[in-house]
Amino acid sequence: MRYRLLDHTADALIESYGETLSERFANAAYAMFDQITDASTVQSVGEITISISADNNERLLVDFLQELLYLHDTQNLVFGEFKVHIQGKTLEAIARGEEFDETRHQKRAVVKGVTYHDLKIDDDQRRIVVLLDV
DSSP states (O other): OOEEEEOOSSSEEEEEEOSSHHHHHHHHHHHHHHHHSOGGGOOOOEEEEEEEEOSSHHHHHHHHHHHHHHHHHHHOEEEEEEEEEEETTEEEEEEEEEEOOTTTSOOOOOOOEEEEEEEEEETTTTEEEEEEEO
8 A cells, every 4th residue: 555545534544655765755746636636547658857955854854755746736747756866965757757648637636735743754663654745
């Protein structure tokens, strides 16, 4: 299982899983796009490279997801495949996807932002909990 939705009154609270921190980040990105559309229907016809540095992993995660959300909002892109590599305070990622097409992609939720509220990166349980503002 890549992720699951946790109960939350108004927004989307996501818990993503993975053996490595990089895998958990990739699954959090997948979960975010699965809230926007059915990420399993997104074809990997194009790719974008993202490079980010931050002081800590929480900031790195929020900045990474916000960058992906920015690409969605400004270029109408949706992604369904993510390769993430984290080393120290730097993230290198490749996001594969395509332009959102209303005839092929189901519109689910409008994700407005990624918050620090309830954010947890738990290495012992190999999970991330992140709240998306929808």
